[in-house]
Amino acid sequence: MDGGQIILKFHTVLINSMCLIHKNKKMIIRKSILLIILTVSLQGCSKKNYNLTVKINDLDSPNAKVYLLNSLMKVNSETIIDSASLKNNKFSFEGEIPEPKQVFLVLSKEGNGIKDLKNWSGFLSMYLEKGNILVSIKDTVKNAIITGSKLNTEFKLQSEILYGPKKYDDEYNSITESIKNEVSEEKKKVLVLEKAAILNKRIKYRDSLLFNFIDKNPKSYISLKTLNEFAQKGYEESDLIPYFKRLPLEHRSSILGLEFLENLNKKRVDIGELAIDFTQNDENGNPIKLSDFRGKYLLLDFWASWCGPCRAENPNLVMAYKKYHDKGFNILAVSLDTKRDAWLNAIKQENLPWSHVSDLKGFDNEVARLYDVKSIPRNLLIDPEGRIITTNLRGYTLEENLAKIFEK
Incomplete structure (x- = not known):
């Protein structure tokens, strides 16, 4: 059996079984992922050389520099891939990457x-x-023209599809302006929730456009990248695997393809498991136990006041809490803050009425370590018996899952 057949068989087994649910299942999954990565390496997956040239019209700044970054969320020496100074009226980069990589090109005219x-x-x-x-x-x-790259042409096409339609934009902009001009704090809170609902409709609509892109472009690496983002966003395995199966073997056996499968497995290995009990103090120093919430559906939410995406999710949590709390839904928020004032101010500012706990140790929070939380926002939906139903519900996916439970 050659390398390609081994990889194909691995995918078939993994997709169909997604590993048995046992106490050592995480180890099984990680060993399987490592095995397939090793197989990819052994079959001679060579690195892909790239040469990137940046030309800028009428640039009169000899000290200008161009940077390539991994991310714009946190800019430091770790996120800088490379930089180039002006030479012969252009900026030049060259290097080796194992497979395509999304980057951010930044220009600093003054250097x-x-x-x-x-x-x-x-x-x-x-x-x-x-x-x-x-x-x-x-x-x-931002209006640069990229040539010599099929992948960037496909990326531009996806961007045009995604941001071309203006559905819900006028409604969203209108309510944003209303919030800005509203003087009543109570009315403003209502408008914020309405804005979150409109935002969710807009995101759901754009997600549908992305799924349509994947359906029409199954051979594109951009489709794999989008599927992986959906896996991290909270979509179920059954929503994503049919699309993944249509991707070429080259993409499915890539590092990103394996990451996609691992993300699905991370979500799946927790499902059906009894959530690990813990005790941590709330903002008043009172001990709160996870098992205190047995008998109700519970969202165990990991967040922090300094986490922008977490704060953006809070209106969705408030909507869900108000809609389903009286029906048997609760939230327990574990903060990864290190500063008590920042934590308490965020709770007050965003009117978060549920239970909150923290030991103010950041990512060393004992509960976060217990649940292997490496990034936030992250959450787990737990049933009345204390078993995990699903994980990582973001945006409208939380509302949809709760609707299935409480509006049968």
Whole structure:
């Protein structure tokens, strides 16, 4: 059996069984992932060389620099992939990557360094891939034209599909303006919840456009990238696997393809398990036990005041709590804050009426370590018997899951 057959058989077994549910299942899954990564390496998966050239019209700043970043969320030495200075009227990058990689191209005309955000001259989201890629900037960085890269052409097509339609935009902008002008705090809280509902409708609509893109472009690496984002967002295995099966073997056996499968497994291994009990103090120093919530459906939510995506999710949690609390739904929030004032102020500012606990140890929070929380937001939906139903419900996926439970 050759390497390709081994990989195909691995995918078939993994997709069909997704590993048996035992106490040592996480170890089984991780060993399986490591085995298939080793198999990919042994079959001679060579690195893909890239050469990236950036040309900018009418650039009169000899000190200008262009940076390639992994992320814009946290800009530091760890997120900087490479940088280039102006030479022969262009910026040049070259290197090796095992497979396509999404990056952010940032221009600093004055060359003051990547941390000097005020002097950024814009950024461009793009992909590095094998071959010679040319980025031509005529006016602004975000409007750059990329040639020599099929993947970036597909990425642009997806972006046009995603951001072209304006459905729900007027409604969203209108309520945003109303919140800005509202003087009554109580009315403002109501408007914030309405805004969250509109935002969820808009996100759901755009998700449908993304699924349509995947359906029409199964051979695109962008489709695999989108599926992996959906897996992290809370979509169920049954929603995603049919699309994944249509991807070419090259994508399914890639590092990102294996990450997609591992993300599904991380979600699945917890389902049906009894949530581990714990005790931690609330904001008043009173001990709160997870098992105190038995008899109701519970969302165990990991968050922090400094986490932007967590704060963005809070209106969704407030909506769900108000709608289903009287029917038997509760929330227990575990904060990964280190500063007590910041934690308490966020609870007050966003009117979060459920139970809150924290030991103010950040990611060393004992409950977070108990549940192997490496990033936030993260949550688990637990049934009245204390067993985990599903994990990582974001946006409208929380509402949809609760509706299935309480509106049968």
